[in-house]
Every structure is written in structure tokens, then in C-alpha cells.
Amino acid sequence: MNNSRLDDTAADSGAPTRPDKARSRAIRRVAVSAALAFAVGGGVLLGATGGGQSQTNSTDTYRQLSLLGDVFEKVRAQYVEEVSDEKLVEAAINGMLTSLDPHSSYLSAKSFQDMRVQTKGEFGGLGIEVTMENGFVKVVSPIDDTPASEVGLQPGDYITHLDGEAVLGLTLSDAVEKMRGKVGTPITLTIRRAEEEPFDVEITRAIITIKSVRNRVIQDIGYIRITTFNEQTTVGLQESVSEIKEELGDRLHGFVIDLRNNPGGLLDQAISVTDAFLERGEIVSTRGREEANASRVNATPGDITDGKPVVVLINGGSASASEIVAGALQDHRRAIVLGTQSFGKGSVQTILPLQGNAAMRLTTARYYTPSGRSIQAKGIEPDIKVELAKIEKIEEGRRRREADLRGALVNPDESDAPAAQPPAEVPTPGEAASAENEDPLEDYQLARAVDLLRGFHLFQNRVVN
Template identity: 70%
Template sequence: MRKYLITASAAALLIALPQLSPAQENASDTYRQLKLFSEVFERVRADYVEEVSDQQLIEYAIQGMLSTLDPHSSYLNADSFGDMRVQTKGEFGGLGIEVTMENGFIKVVSPIDETPAAKAGVKPGDYITHLDGEPILGLSLNEAVEKMRGPVNTDLTVTIRRENEEPFDLTITRDVIKIQSVRNRVEDNVGYVRITTFNQQTMPGLEKAMQEIKAEVGDQLRGYVVDLRNNPGGLLDQAVDVSDAFIDQGEIVSTRGRQTDDAQRFNATPGDLADGLPVIVLINGGSASASEIVAGALQDHRRAIIMGTKSFGKGSVQTIIPLGLSGAMRLTTARYFTPSGRSIQALGIDPDILVEQATVEQAAAARPGRREADLPGALANPNEQNGIDEGTTPEGEAHNLSEAAEQDYQLARAIDLLRGLALYNQRVVN
């Protein structure tokens, strides 16, 4: 009988307890977790082997929360936030290297052209394992980046691990990095436009470059090579503007966040800076983020031929959220998709024409060797004797590439393709 009474009392107690809603249960669980955080925080303050300020502990906690979400979310303290704002304007201090975190090490996305890192020989895909002999393992991405920064004209020794090579050290002298994001020149009546990064100066720089090329070549212009190799990305709006410069209509890129209401679409406006001429875009494993937006948009619209090797595969969008006087947080808030609906995240852009970057020796081997005309006493061509020159282009000019283009196998192949397209188009018109 007693057993029955105890059981009945327990049942009555259970019935009397209020039922918690799922939201209340979640809130209760959150409070328990915050209590756990508070206990850990207090224990570290009291018992850690060295004294650490409350500000440092809070920053470490925030950084840990963000950096473990994905490689691109992070906390920016007031100094880092200031540096980031300067960087997007096109000038900042450092080594000139775009990096990400992979397996606890710093992985080089790409060195920026004409910077100390590029001149020292840092390459896309390199891993940085030590800074001045101190291991990076255990540091967050922001902490490692902070260690790479420092006063101008000071040296930093980085230990590089490169595929199929023994680890080696490079000593790099820090400098003020002034990025000219767009450069241009003419190669054999082909306009060559190099975009190194996407900052606030990129679109104005592209417009200026295209104007200079048109003024120099005029009606003899065959087309354009847009070089996005080793371009780590940058501002989304600049990538949209650069894509719009070559596309007359249709979607350029879309972004989709956690909520369906967060989706955004960016569309092209009428006008084509290239005036309908053929465009070839060069990419490689160092082409990331904004570079992939441009390559993907031009590829899906069939406005350009994408040549080179597979791109990096960063298909996420980061939003900078200011936190008052405490800095800001960089949070991954969306994925972006090309006009055809492709997500490039972890996959990258596959080129239409795969062209590996050859070494100088391989490029030299690909050039023609001794020919009949080089042999002593070779017979003359009768057409030449009759005033017909078979060795010229349709416009009657010899192929003339700069030494830089001759040494750049991928660029040389892109120019060859534009020559072929120009010849084909001329024959169709004739």
C-alpha cells in the first residue's frame, strides 16, 4: 500500500509541474551554457599561470567563437578594423599577402603583385608554418596576421612548406603596400588588363585602362585579355561593376543567406566597355572570391572564354558588422551563386580551356626550333620574290610580344587564341 501511495504522489507532482515550451527550454539551456562560460571565465581569471586582462579574455572568447564557424569569420579589434578599412581603399601596411587558415596553418591564397611577399618568391598554395621561428599552430588567423604586420622596413622570417619541397625560410622586409589594382598594356594589338585585387579603385582603374588601350590601338584592336590570376578578391560591389562592364543584360551574381528574405540579385545594365570584341579571362588557383564572381558571370553569359586552371573556390560572402568602439566582426552571412545557379564554394571555376602555367624551359621547348629557312643555302620562297609575304598576320604585321608575354605561357596562349578568333572573323566577313 505504501508503495502505491508514493507512486501516486510522484504522479501528482509531475502533473502539477508546468509544461515548458520549446522556446523556454532553449532559453533555459542557453542560460546554463552562459553560466558554464562564466564559470570558466572566472576560473581562468583566478588560476591561470599568468595574469590576463578581462579585455583579452573576452576578445579571445569572441575570436574563438567566430573563427571556429568557418575560415573567413573573425573578430577585428579596433586596430584591425582600422587596418581593414584602409586596405579596402587600396593602401595598407604589411607583406602584401592574402592568406586563409587551413589545418592550423596559414595558407597563401595569393601574393599581391609588386609587394615584398611577391618579390620574395611566395606562391599561391604555400603554407606558412613559423614566423620568426615561432610556430603558427594554435594561433587564430587574425593573431597570425597581426604577427605578420609591423613597422615599415622591419624584417620577418617566414617558414614556408611547399608541395614536394623541404620547408625553407624566407626573410621579407615589411613595407607600405600601395595597390594599383589595375594595370594595362598592349600585346600585338590585344589589350591586356591585369586586375590584382578588388578595392574601391578597381572600376575607375578598369575604365581608364580600356580607354588607354582603345586610344593606342584604335580599329586594329583584336580583343582583350583580363588577367585575374592570383587575385584574392575584395569588394563585392566592385566585382559586380567589373562584370557589368562586359555584360549588357541579365543576372551577374546572386547571394543567398540563412533566411529566404536575405536573397539578393545583382543585374547588368546596358553597355559593353569592350564594344563586343572577344574577351579571354585568365584564372588559376590563386583567383578567389570576387575574381570567381567575375569569371563565373562572364562564363555563364558566354561573354568570355575562361582560360588557365581551376580557381580557389571561395563562394561565401562576409559582412563587416561594426561593434562600436570595440572594433567589428567579419561574419559569413551568405553564399553567392553564378547566373546559372552554380555555387562555387569549395569547387571553384573550371576553365573552358585548361592551360597549365609552364616553366620557362617548357615554354621555350614549345617554341619552334630550327626551320627550313634557317638552313644554309635554303631555297627562297617564290611568293616572297613576287612581293607576297606569307609570314605576316592578316593585317600585314608580324607577331610581336613583349618579353614578359613570351615568358608567360598562359598569356601567350590567350593572345594566340585571340589572333585565331580575329582571323576567323575576318574570313567570315570577307
């Protein structure tokens, strides 16, 4: 496209137009349409030489592309302010993609570079995974230990304004770009949460360095938290399992894999993480538009936990790659999934490079769990549903027991038993974790997962003995 020639196009104000001007405008419109036809249709005009339905389809396609070229010319010539060709073309491409589904989009050269940096585990921003819903930015999950999580953003929150500017009308890429900025600068988000009145939250931008896997020991249970699936995740999982094994040794009774508020990430990392727990069988299958392009991935021998029981924690912020892991381990009965229903993103996006260092994120397939389930818009249903809550100790007061009664019989096995003492406090899983790790275990879901694994270990020992 020759920009200098297009700059000569006169605005169509209703005044008579000289024949040469009208003719040149028509030629340019055809040129734009032909260029779009080539870019989108890959030479759609060649298809018109065939017969029957093929010719009709090609003609209709070219007519629509001609309409697009006509709109391009009119906007460029008559819009109230001058707009660059690049901006118009990018907007047209992005509009085409975002109209397909919430996850397809155009990536400018800068956005493409930012995405590549993010998958490596370090980037600048607020530390929040978002999607677009009903014209607003919806929080899928805040990332642990980032500005977004520190101010209390929650999965399901809607961001309606950025520094007082309405989000409605922006694309997801535009909104994300506005949330990014110079490290140390603040931004005010207007949040709408459930039935609450909208409120403002000020967040200071920071370098977001994601350590995607963390671990600790809770009593005799290994706890592993996976916050996202980036290039470091599988290595982090392997290191965490090794550290827990070394610390607990024979006292290790099982693992809790916490995928709550994990927004997903790289498909190959989700596959390798799942493979780490399975000896055999399918992990995930993907099915696209053409049956010939369907793929199936199977596990390789080797379970890094040596067959120890596993509980996987999920919630409404567990999406995409998290759901692949949870669904596969659930279908193979390798783990018990506990928590609440997951997000329900069952589609695969492929990054397709474009000219000028740009790219497009295009939904190319749906993925299915080993049993053939598509979780798109449904999510993973946990085996044991446990709502998020906090443990609160209730004081019962001092109660009298048999040993406190005057003249009570002495236990024959403890004839020299000391005088009755106040009953010992039995720690909850949270209290024990606090004493051992100086990190209070307050949430009810994690406490139930720990209880489940310890109960399973006790039951196994009694059956064996």
C-alpha cells in the same frame, strides 16, 4: 562588469572558502553569465517565459552561457599568469567566430581600422593575402609588386613559423598582426611548399600601395591585369580600356582580363567590373539563412569594350570577387575562361560594427553565379584548361628548303625572285610583346589567351569575307 570586484576573487586552491567568498563568487558568475546571455542572445531570459520548446531551448542556451561564465571566472582566478578581462573576452569571441568557418573572425579596433585602410588601396605589411587551414597560415595570393611577390611566395604555400615561432595555435588575426610591423623591419617566414623541404624566407616590411589595375598592349590585344578589388578597381578598369582603345584604334581585336592570383575584395567592385562587360542579365545572387534576405543583382546596359571578344585568365589564386567576375562572364558566354581551377571561396562576409570601435567579420550568405552554381569549395572550372608554363624556344638548326635545291623551279609569280635567304624568324606572341613593350611575355597561359583572340579575329574576317 566591475573589474575591482572581480579582482577580489580568490583562487580556488582546494582550501576551505569562507561562505561570504563563495556566495560572492556565485553572484559574480551569474552576473557574467547574464551579461553574456544578453550580449549573445539579445535577452534570452525573456524567451523562457514562453512554453514548450521555446522554454527548453532558452533554458539550454542559458545553461551553456552559465558554463561559459564559469570557465571565464576560473581562468581569470587560477591561470598561472594574470590575464586581462579584455583579452579573455576577445579570445572567447574570436574562438566562437573562427570555429564557424575560416573567414569569420573578430576584429579589434586596430584590426578594423587596418581593414578599412586596406580596402582603400594602401596599407603596411608584406603584400600577401592569407587564410587559415589546418592550423597553419595558407597563402591565397601574393600581391603584385610587393615584398611577398618579389621573394617568390606562391599560392598554396603554408607559413608554419614567424621569426621561428610556430604558427600552430595562433588565430589568423594573431598571425596577420605578427606579420605586420614597422616599415623597413625584416621578418623570417618558414615556408612549406608541396613536396619540398621547409625553407626560410626573409621579407622586409613595406608600405603596400596597391594599384589594382594595370594594362598594356600585346600586339593587337588589350591586356588588363586586375590584382585585387578595392575602391579604385572599376575606375582603373575604365581608364585601362580607354587607354587601350586610344592606342590601338581599329586594330584592337579583343581583351585579356587577367584575374590570376587575385584574392578578391569588395563585392560591389566585382559587380561593377562584371557589369562593364554585360548589356543585360544577372551578375550574381546571394542567399543567406533566411530566404527573404536573398538578393539578386542585374547588369545595366552598356559594354565598355563595344562587344570585343574577351578571355579571362584564372588560377588557384583567383578567389572570391575574382570568381564572381569569371563565373558571371562564363555563364553569359561573354568571355572564355582560360587557365586552371579557381580557389573556390563562394561565401559572403559582412562587417558588423561592435562597441569600442571593434567589429566582427561574419559569413552571412553564399553567392551563386547566374546559372545558379555555388562554387563554394569547388571553384570555377575554366572553359579551356591551360597549366602554367613558360615558353621556351627550341633551336631547329638551319634546314634546307625547296628554294635551296640546285635547279629548283622558279615561282611563276616571282620570276625575278631573289636568291634564297635563311627563313625569317616567326615571333611567338611573347617575342612580339617583348619587341613592342620591352616586357617579355613568358607565361604560357597568357600566350595562349593572345593566340585564341587573334585566331578568333582571323576566323571572323574569313567568314565575313
